[in-house]
Amino acid sequence: MENVHDLDDLQESSVISTSFQQEADKQENFLRPKMLCDFQGQQRLKDNLAVFVQAARERKEPLDHTFLIGPPGLGKTTLASIIANEMGSEIRMTSAPALDKPKDLAGILTNVTEGSVFFIDEIHRLKPALEEMLYIAMEDFEIDWVIGQGPAARTMRIPLPKFTLVGATTKAGSVSSPLSSRFGITCHIEFYNEKELAQIIERSAHIMNVLIDDKAIIQLAKCSRGTPRIANRLLRRLRDFASVIGDGTVTTEIVKHGLDKLGIDQSGLETQDRNILRTIIEFYDGGPVGAETLSISVGEAIESLEDFYEPYLIQRGYLKRTPRGRMTTKKAYDLLGIPCKRNMDENQGILF
DSSP: OHHHHHHHHHHHHHHHHHHHHHHHHHHHHHHSOSSGGGOOSOHHHHHHHHHHHHHHHHHTOOOOOEEEEOOTTSSHHHHHHHHHHHHTOOEEEEEGGGOOSHHHHHHHHTTOOTTOEEEEETGGGOOHHHHHHHHHHHHHSEEEEEESSGGGOEEEEEEOOOOEEEEEESOGGGSOHHHHTTOSEEEEOOOOOHHHHHHHHHHHHHHHTOEEOHHHHHHHHHTSTTOHHHHHHHHHHHHHHHHHHSSSEEOHHHHHHHHHHHTOOTTOOOHHHHHHHHHHHHHHTTOOBOHHHHHHHHTOOHHHIIIIIHHHHHHTTSEEEETTEEEEOHHHHHHHTOOOOSOOOTTTSOOO
């Protein structure tokens, strides 16, 4: 009987866990803006995209294929949904790693509707055979399909409805030139400044019914690494601290206490950021050190190191990339309170 009860408890726990995950996903989607006018920041990108969308709608044509480039968490998926909403069309979403064989891509393409948006995330990870299928689909709105095997095999060209392909990537350099050149619209999404992040936090707090002081909004914007996803994540965690140890209002004191507990400083640097800098300084004399060696030393996947941690450390002036490897700057020594024991020129690592 105990095993039965244990199974019941496990099933109940699984249901609760799934419920929490679904609720988290629902809340994340709820925070996403639906139209361009609600999308905060990236003003030049929005202005250009609004012109392209309006022109396509007036011509009653699908929007040209659109390429979204930018670091994780800046709103590429949100922009893809906004494009579909602005065009008044449906959207199909997938990611390149989920497309394993040509039949997977063909199954989606043959089911798209006229004027719809087909969004492929992480398009830089698309396999070559699938890329070649996309070439014809993007240009001629057709796909080649092989029927039969051996000497009896023949190619049949299947027509497709006219659609808009929206591709998103964090590594534009990894996308082949033939594929990237077929996108008629290219959008580079930059890190957000503190004013833009403050507007995003204020909007999210209003949607989530979270009371937050104006000074707390500014303080939170400063440590959100220029990324809306991080700003919204921190807002949800600070809401928890405010409801448990406060009166439900996120104040500057709650922000400071919560960030201390989460290991985040006022510049937005996390424990792993400081660990990366400390490792380069203490183990490799400030650098240079290769990405693979560094990822092993700090116990972090090289993809996370290059896509999440390094861009912000470089942006803040703590780290730099050279042909010989990663190097810390004098600012990193000052941050960690480690004295510089020797002077180095720019080619050796420390900048004075």
